[in-house]
Every structure is written in structure tokens, then in C-alpha cells.
Amino acid sequence: MKRKTLVENKMKYFLGAIFLVLLLLLAKLSFMQLVQTEQFRTMARNNYIRIAPVFAPRGEIFDQNGEKIVTNKPIYTVSINDLNLQGTTYHLYLNCIGPETVSMVDELSWILAGDEESVQYFQQISGKTPEQFYDDVTRDNDKATYTAKKLAIEEIIKERISSNKVKLENGEALEIAVVYNPSTVATLRQEDLDSFGIRMEKKTDTLSELVSMLHKEAVFDEKTVYEVESDVRAAIREKKYYKPYEPVLVAENIPAKTMVTLRERQIEMPGVVVDTQPVRDYPYQSLLAHALGYVQNIKQEQYEEHKDEGYFMNDLYGQNGLELIYESDLRGEPGARQMEVDANGQPVRDLGLKQPIPGNDLVLTVDLKLQIAAEQALADGVVRAQKAGYSLSKAGAVVVLDVRTGAIRAMASYPSYNPGIFTDGLSNTQWQQLQDSGALLNRTISTIYPPGSTFKMVTASAILENEIVDPGHKISDPGYYRLGKGIFRDWKLDGHGMVDLRKALEVSCDTYFYQYGLMAGVDAIAGMAREFGLGEKTGIKLPGEISGVVPTPEWKYELVKSMLIRYNDDFAKVRDLNEQIEKATSESRKKQLQKSKDDEMEKQLKKHEWDLNWQQYETVNMSIGQGNNTYTIMQLASYVAAIANNGTLYRPYLVDKIVAPDGKVIRKFEPEARREVNISKDNLQILREGMHMVATPPNGTASAVFGLDAAAKTGTAEVLDVNGKKIGNHALFVAFAPYEKPEVAVAVVLEYGYAGGSYAGPIARQILDAYFADPESNVNLDKQTDALGSQPNNIVELPEDWDALQALSWPGWEQLPVSSVSSQGDKPSQSKQVQAEQVPATSSRPVTSTEPVQSTTAPVRETQSPPVATPPGEIQQPLPDDAQLPGESEQPLAGTSPTAVTSEPTQPRTEQQPPQITPVVPAVPTQEQMSEEQP
Numbered sequence: 021m022k023r024k025t026l027v028e029n030k031m032k033y034f035l036g037a038i039f040l041v042l043l044l045l046l047a048k049l050s051f052m053q054l055v056q057t058e059q060f061r062t063m064a065r066n067n068y069i070r071i072a073p074v075f076a077p078r079g080e081i082f083d084q085n086g087e088k089i090v091t092n093k094p095i096y097t098v099s100i101n102d103l104n105l106q107g108t109t110y111h112l113y114l115n116c117i118g119p120e121t122v123s124m125v126d127e128l129s130w131i132l133a134g135d136e137e138s139v140q141y142f143q144q145i146s147g148k149t150p151e152q153f154y155d156d157v158t159r160d161n162d163k164a165t166y167t168a169k170k171l172a173i174e175e176i177i178k179e180r181i182s183s184n185k186v187k188l189e190n191g192e193a194l195e196i197a198v199v200y201n202p203s204t205v206a207t208l209r210q211e212d213l214d215s216f217g218i219r220m221e222k223k224t225d226t227l228s229e230l231v232s233m234l235h236k237e238a239v240f241d242e243k244t245v246y247e248v249e250s251d252v253r254a255a256i257r258e259k260k261y262y263k264p265y266e267p268v269l270v271a272e273n274i275p276a277k278t279m280v281t282l283r284e285r286q287i288e289m290p291g292v293v294v295d296t297q298p299v300r301d302y303p304y305q306s307l308l309a310h311a312l313g314y315v316q317n318i319k320q321e322q323y324e325e326h327k328d329e330g331y332f333m334n335d336l337y338g339q340n341g342l343e344l345i346y347e348s349d350l351r352g353e354p355g356a357r358q359m360e361v362d363a364n365g366q367p368v369r370d371l372g373l374k375q376p377i378p379g380n381d382l383v384l385t386v387d388l389k390l391q392i393a394a395e396q397a398l399a400d401g402v403v404r405a406q407k408a409g410y411s412l413s414k415a416g417a418v419v420v421l422d423v424r425t426g427a428i429r430a431m432a433s434y435p436s437y438n439p440g441i442f443t444d445g446l447s448n449t450q451w452q453q454l455q456d457s458g459a460l461l462n463r464t465i466s467t468i469y470p471p472g473s474t475f476k477m478v479t480a481s482a483i484l485e486n487e488i489v490d491p492g493h494k495i496s497d498p499g500y501y502r503l504g505k506g507i508f509r510d511w512k513l514d515g516h517g518m519v520d521l522r523k524a525l526e527v528s529c530d531t532y533f534y535q536y537g538l539m540a541g542v543d544a545i546a547g548m549a550r551e552f553g554l555g556e557k558t559g560i561k562l563p564g565e566i567s568g569v570v571p572t573p574e575w576k577y578e579l580v581k582s583m584l585i586r587y588n589d590d591f592a593k594v595r596d597l598n599e600q601i602e603k604a605t606s607e608s609r610k611k612q613l614q615k616s617k618d619d620e621m622e623k624q625l626k627k628h629e630w631d632l633n634w635q636q637y638e639t640v641n642m643s644i645g646q647g648n649n650t651y652t653i654m655q656l657a658s659y660v661a662a663i664a665n666n667g668t669l670y671r672p673y674l675v676d677k678i679v680a681p682d683g684k685v686i687r688k689f690e691p692e693a694r695r696e697v698n699i700s701k702d703n704l705q706i707l708r709e710g711m712h713m714v715a716t717p718p719n720g721t722a723s724a725v726f727g728l729d730a731a732a733k734t735g736t737a738e739v740l741d742v743n744g745k746k747i748g749n750h751a752l753f754v755a756f757a758p759y760e761k762p763e764v765a766v767a768v769v770l771e772y773g774y775a776g777g778s779y780a781g782p783i784a785r786q787i788l789d790a791y792f793a794d795p796e797s798n799v800n801l802d803k804q805t806d807a808l809g810s811q812p813n814n815i816v817e818l819p820e821d822w823d824a825l826q827a828l829s830w831p832g833w834e835q836l837p838v839s840s841v842s843s844q845g846d847k848p849s850q851s852k853q854v855q856a857e858q859v860p861a862t863s864s865r866p867v868t869s870t871e872p873v874q875s876t877t878a879p880v881r882e883t884q885s886p887p888v889a890t891p892p893g894e895i896q897q898p899l900p901d902d903a904q905l906p907g908e909s910e911q912p913l914a915g916t917s918p919t920a921v922t923s924e925p926t927q928p929r930t931e932q933q934p935p936q937i938t939p940v941v942p943a944v945p946t947q948e949q950m951s952e953e954q955p
Contacts, residue, residue, distance in 0.1 A: 111195055133169040134166070418767070424763065569649070
């Protein structure tokens with residue numbers, strides 16, 4: 021009876037368990053049918069439905085008058101949507117295990133460890149993520165890393181063989197590696213693979229056929245078939261991880277004939293997708309390139325940052341300039357095409373199209389005709405300087421600002437480049453040409469220059485605001501200024517006679533600014549420079565802008581101190597104590613070492629007080645724009661605009677408005693005043709009057725270039741090599757016009773351009789001619805400029821004698837009398853001027869930003885200790901702001917020969933931040949030397 025009862029109980033439990041299982045199955049089935057219906061329906065649909073993105077055209081860019089500067093054009097693209105394609109591969113099969121298997125694995129792993137794609141293959145089959153795998157094999161040096169990769173590959177092959185031992189013993193072949201690189205295959209073929217029981221088998225697929233076909237059409241430029249396939253495989257690996265349903269781009273801009281062939285063979289080449297895609301088109305090629313920037317396929321780090329914003333891996337993304345700053349406005353909203361496919365992935369029918377929405381348009385403040393004129397004038401200026409014998413003159417920059425708003429009417433950097441070469445794909449040769457030419461450097465905002473005499477309005481402001489001397493007070497200029505026993509020469513050896521402040525600006529009298537600049541003092545001059553926005557970013561919305569330097573005693577102290585600690589032998593113990601502090605483990609030991617270091621530092625700094633402290637001769641140099649003054653051309657234009665408009669410092673801006681595809685204005689940009697310059701209106705008027713005299717015959721240093729209705733200032737800044745030896749001069753010129761009711765300000769620099777009045781001035785005049793020309797006049801809209809911004813063929817040559825130029829075409833500019841030219845301005849210093857044995861060194865070469873960007877600098881002198889110079893004796897000042905254009909027979913000045921050692925601005929490495937550059941330490945004479953008798 022008990023046994024029966026026990027059996028019955030077991031049956032009840034068993035039936036209960038069955039009922040519970042059935043209940044759970046019914047609940048799960050109900051959940052799947054009622055709750056997860058849509059999820060499984062979507063999964064099933066994804067097996068036969070493919071969604072292909074349709075790229076949206078980017079917004080176009082227009083000038084202020086509606087002329088297109090950047091537009092779009094359709095190109096044909098080829099992609100693959102089968103992410104199992106690999107192209108041409110070589111599979112290694114092990115047929116049997118034998119006594120030589122161990123040596124085979126050792127030999128094979130050494131070879132495969134040198135093939136990065138093979139290493140990636142082993143990473144994939146190892147079961148580790150890329151990060152985990154490479155963390156395991158990364159060592160302190162390349163040799164150790166190579167060995168670690170070899171060992172990792174060896175272990176993976178051994179594990180695979182061990183796991184498949186039975187299969188091998190049964191005579192079945194085992195795949196132990198896949199090789200892609202033909203050079204690795206060639207190495208393997210030199211081995212006796214048969215003796216190891218290894219068979220190599222070549223395999224191809226649709227990707228191989230596609231790449232081979234496109235390669236014959238020269239679609240890939242300099243790339244080999246293997247390199248193309250390798251790039252595609254890398255994209256496939258990324259795509260599988262990030263977007264497994266997106267197609268992988270193989271080639272862009274394929275010929276129409278090839279596109280037709282591919283579409284005819286669509287059935288024979290499953291997984292290949294031929295489509296159209298809008299890309300950037302630049303009708304004027306290199307025009308405004310540095311401001312516009314360029315676009316390329318989105319980079320991995322950009323995709324990671326913006327992948328939640330609807331970007332695809334093949335999307336175009338702004339990489340510089342306005343294209344980058346306004347990326348979110350310019351990019352459109354992509355569309356999508358839904359297609360039904362069969363089991364082989366072949367399209368069966370089109371299920372619908374979502375139209376893409378174009379991006380918003382940018383309307384710039386730039387005037388296209390003026391921009392063309394500015395770039396032409398800059399190119400012409402380079403040619404003129406080179407023809408005159410100044411072979412180092414190869415680059416320059418121009419900015420034209422509306423003084424009433426801060427709107428940029430033109431900005432040009434020479435040489436330039438065609439942004440379209442990035443869209444079409446940049447070859448190694450093209451990239452090297454861009455690097456060598458320096459064309460990628462935006463010299464308007466990413467390079468700083470010494471201002472030379474264009475800085476004298478700052479010094480004049482400091483003199484006026486601090487009431488150092490009445491502006492009408494005249495002094496006799498003997499042609500030099502004596503500081504202690506040192507003599508600072510004026511560019512005009514016999515002096516300028518009786519000079520007041522206005523005339524000092526008119527004739528660019530160095531002696532006047534030496535004397536009264538020193539009386540005003542460095543703090544007053546530096547403070548006024550900052551008031552005008554010098555030494556600080558203007559705030560223009562472009563990447564890569566840098567600040568420049570307004571030198572001050574504090575700035576010099578910290579700079580020289582850091583250089584002394586780093587290089588000077590007197591501070592060797594300080595450097596040693598720093599190392600000991602870093603290695604110390606106990607706090608008490610660190611405190612002890614720190615005290616020793618502080619004591620040693622104080623002791624050594626006292627020995628170098630003269631080097632560290634600001635000296636009077638540096639104020640003298642600073643007063644005429646030499647020394648360590650370094651500013652961007654955008655800053656100089658903004659500073660002159662503030663003088664012209666009676667004291668308002670505007671933020672320069674390039675974009676006037678953003679317009680939707682339907683024509684609706686989304687955002688309008690208004691002028692933005694940064695501040696009012698802290699200087700009286702009366703003093704600003706004095707500055708304007710002095711600048712007007714610069715452009716007025718018969719004595720103004722720019723009067724041979726300009727007429728009566730403009731205001732200007734010439735500038736010539738010395739350029740020194742790394743040893744402090746002069747190698748030439750940068751030519752600078754600033755102006756605003758018309759004088760009575762100013763509209764625009766212009767700033768020009770011509771690197772190694774001899775003198776501001778001679779070579780930078782004509783560039784400014786040519787630009788202002790275009791600005792004030794009859795709007796109905798024809799302007800050459802030549803779209804065929806060189807991709808690297810080299811000199812166009814249609815150069816407008818100026819007459820050999822500057823006084824033979826025709827009268828300017830806008831009101832107020834008149835033909836200058838011939839007699840006025842011969843008496844103009846500052847003539848080049850003659851042989852009577854004796855160069856001092858050592859001149860206080862200046863950071864006269866362009867220095868480049870550490871910010872995004874794209875631009876850079878000449879290398880800066882790094883010495884074992886800060887240089888110490890003799891006191892200034894007879895100091896030869898920069899070449900004069902000469903208004904007279906020398907004839908072709910005139911010889912270049914000393915230091916400007918083609919063989920002179922020079923430091924040209926160079927382009928930073930691709931897409932990387934350039935290194936931090938430190939300005940050159942001023943050459944510092946000793947206090948004892950300053951008191952020595954002058955020979």
C-alpha cells in the first residue's frame with residue numbers, strides 16, 4: 021500500500037513538473053507572440069531588406085553679392101555591402117602533423133609577425149579585442165614588440181593544431197593562417213612549405229575583380245591593387261564593429277564609362293553598389309582657400325564624437341576653415357533608399373526613397389571681385405620682389421576689413437592651394453608638394469610677424485596719452501639717438517631736420533620714437549598695444565588663430581628664466597636637483613631637496629639679473645616695432661581699423677548670414693564691438709593726420725604709392741637667422757581709405773620683401789584700386805589657378821619707374837608729379853651705416869600657433885644658454901620704409917642674397933597639433949658693457 025502511495029505521489033510530482041514546463045512554454049510563446057511581435061518581425065525583415073543611405077549635398081557658400089564660391093557636383097561612387105568579401109587572399113593549409121611541425125610553426129610565426137594584416141588576422145581569431153591583443157604584445161621597443169607578436173602567433177597556431185589533431189590525423193587539411201601582402205607571400209614561397217606539410221592556396225572574390233577593373237582605369241592613382249584591397253579590408257573591420265549594415269566605400273569619382281560597365285555586370289558582381297554622391301566643387305579653385313577649409317571623409321575620432329548625430333562612416337566632414345566651424349550648418353540630412361534583396365543579397369525591388377535634405381548655405385561678407393584682386397595683387401607682389409633680386413620673397417598675406425563693422429571683405433594667404441584636391445583624394449606626390457610649398461599655412465591668422473614701423477602709431481598713442489610731449493613740439497633729428505654710450509641710427513643718416521609727432525609718422529622718423537618712446541616707457545607702450553588688440557586673438561571664427569606677443573618686463577623675465585634653467589651651465593645643479601626631487605619617495609627628503617633647489621636657484625638668478633631684467637635699449641627697439649613684438653596680419657588690420665573708425669575695436673567676421681535651402685534666413689550675424697580703445701578722440705585724430713601725411717606728397721613714405729585721399733603707414737622689419745644674423749626684411753604696409761570717411765582698412769605683409777613702401781605698398785594700392793573701381797568694370801574672374809597657389813600666368817606688371825604709374829581710378833587719388841617721387845621717404849641705408857658687431861636679437865621670423873590648425877613657423881633658436889650680446893653701438897636699424905621702387909639693376913642689400921641661411925615658415929604634420937614654439941630670447945648686453953666707451 022505504501023509503495024502504491026509512493027508511486028502515485030511521484031506521478032503527481034512528475035505531471036506537475038510537466039504542467040509547469042508547458043505553462044512556462046505557453047507563457048514564453050504568448051510573450052513572443054503578443055509582446056515581441058514587432059521585434060521579430062523587424063529581425064525577419066532585416067534578412068531581406070537593405071537600407072542604403074543617400075548622401076545629402078552640403079550647403080553652398082556665396083559671397084556678399086550672391087556669387088557662388090563653393091558649390092557641389094555629383095560624382096559616381098562604388099561600394100560593397102557584403103562585408104564577407106576579402107579580395108585576394110592566400111590561405112595556408114596544414115595537411116598533416118609530423119616531427120617538423122614545431123620548427124614549421126616557429127619559422128612561420130617569425131615571417132607572419134612582420135605582416136601587420138596577418139597579425140590582425142590572428143587577433144581576430146584569438147577571441148581578444150584589438151585593444152586586449154595589442155596590450156598583450158606591446159613592449160618598450162620595436163624589436164621586443166616584434167618578438168611578442170611572433171610568440172602570440174605561435175601560440176595561436178599551436179592551439180589551433182592541438183584542437184584539430186584528430187581532424188589532421190584523419191587526413192583533413194587545417195587552415196592555420198591567411199596572408200594578404202604579396203611581399204609576405206613571396207617570402208613564404210622561398211620556404212620549403214611542402215616539407216612542412218603546408219599547402220598555399222590563392223583565393224579571389226568579387227572585391228578582387230572590382231579592384232582590378234578600377235585599377236586598370238587608373239582610379240586609384242599611385243596605389244597598388246594590394247594597397248586598395250588592404251584599405252577596404254580595414255574599413256570592413258571597422259564597419260563590422262560600428263555599422264555592420266552600412267556599405268563600405270571602395271572608390272570615388274569613377275569615370276562614367278566604368279560606371280556603365282559596372283551596372284551592366286551588376287548580376288555578375290553581387291555585393292557591389294554603384295551610386296552618385298555630391299562632393300565639393302570650387303569654381304575658383306584656390307580662391308579664399310585658407311578661410312574656406314576643405315572636406316574629407318569623416319575620420320575615426322570625428323565619427324566617434326559625432327556618431328549619435330546621424331553620421332555615416334563614409335560621410336564628408338569639414339576638416340578646416342569655415343567647412344569645419346560651420347559643419348553642423350553645412351551638412352544636410354541624409355536620405356535613405358529601402359530595397360528588398362534575395363538570399364544572395366541581390367536587389368529584387370525598390371521599396372521607397374526618403375529624399376535627402378540639403379545643408380544650409382553660408383553668405384559671406386567677402387566680395388568676390390575684391391578677393392580675386394587681393395590674391396592677384398599678392399601674387400604680383402611676390403613676382404615683382406623676385407624679379408628685383410629678392411629671391412627669398414615667396415609668401416605673404418593680406419586682410420581687408422570694413423572699418424565700420426569688422427566685416428572681412430577679403431583675406432588672402434600666398435601661396436594657396438585648391439581644396440578640391442582633398443575631395444578627389446590626395447596622392448602622396450600632391451601632399452608632398454603642399455608641404456614643401458607651405459601652401460596649407462594660413463598666414464593671415466596662424467603666423468606672426470614683427471610689425472616694424474607699422475607699430476609706430478601704438479608708440480605715438482603712448483606718447484600722447486601719457487603727455488610725454490606736445491604733438492606739435494619739434495625736435496632736431498641728427499639722424500641718430502644716443503643711449504648711454506650706444507648709438508641708435510635712424511634709417512636716414514643725415515636725419516629729417518625739425519620733426520614733430522605728425523611728421524615723425526609722415527617720414528617714419530626713428531629718432532623721434534627712440535627718444536619719446538623711451539620716455540613713455542615699456543609699460544605704456546605695451547598697454548597701448550593691448551588696447552588696440554595686439555598680442556591677443558581677434559576672435560575671428562576660424563581655426564588656428566594665434567595671439568602673438570606684446571613684450572613686457574614680466575614676459576621677458578619668465579622667458580629668459582626658463583631658458584637659463586633649461587640650457588645654461590650655471591643652472592646644471594638646479595636641473596640635477598629637479599631630477600632628484602622627482603625620484604624622491606619620502607616627503608621629508610623632497611622638502612629638503614626643494615629647499616636646496618630654491619637656494620641654488622636664487623643664487624644663480626642673482627648672477628643673471630642683467631639678463632633677466634628689462635633694459636632701456638629694449639624699449640628703444642620696441643618703440644619702432646622691432647624687438648620681440650610679433651603680431652598677426654589680422655591683428656594689424658583690426659588695429660588700423662580702430663584708428664580709422666575713431667576707436668572701436670571690432671571682432672572680425674566672415675559669415676554674414678546662414679540661409680536654409682528654402683531661402684529663409686536662419687541666422688544673421690551683426691557687427692560685434694570688442695571694446696572702445698582707451699585713447700582720446702583728439703589723439704586718434706592726430707594719428708589719422710600723421711597717417712594721412714604718410715600718403716601725401718611730397719614727403720610721405722607712401723606718397724609715391726598713394727594719393728591724397730588715403731592714410732597709411734609703411735613698415736620694414738628685420739629678419740634674423742638662428743644665429744642672430746640678418747638675412748632680409750619683411751615688408752609691411754597698413755592703410756585705410758578714404759581718409760575723410762573711412763570704409764576699409766588694409767594690412768599687407770610680403771615675406772622677405774625688402775621694404776614696406778617699395779613692395780608691400782603696391783599690393784595695398786592694387787587692392788584699393790579694385791575696391792573703389794567702377795562696379796560695372798570688368799574683373800578677371802579667372803578660375804584656372806594652380807592647385808598649389810603658384811603664380812598665375814596673367815600677371816599685371818607695373819612699370820619699372822613707379823612715378824610712371826597712371827592715376828588711380830577712384831576719387832581723391834591724383835597723378836603724382838614726377839618731382840615728388842625723387843624726394844620720397846626713407847631711402848635704403850647706404851654703406852656709410854656701419855652694422856654693429858652684434859645687434860640685440862629679435863624674434864623676427866614668423867612663429868606658428870600651437871592651436872588646431874593647420875599653420876606653423878620657422879624653427880626657433882635653441883642654444884645651450886641664452887645669448888649675451890655686446891651693448892648696442894651704432895645700431896643699424898631696419899631697412900627704411902622706402903616709397904621709391906628701385907629699378908631692376910639695384911642690388912639686394914646685404915643679408916638678402918639667395919644663399920643666405922633662412923628659416924621659412926613650414927607646414928605642420930598632417931592633422932596634428934604643431935609643437936609649442938618659444939620666441940627667441942632677446943640678446944642681452946651686460947651692465948658693464950653698456951658703460952664702455954664707444955669705439
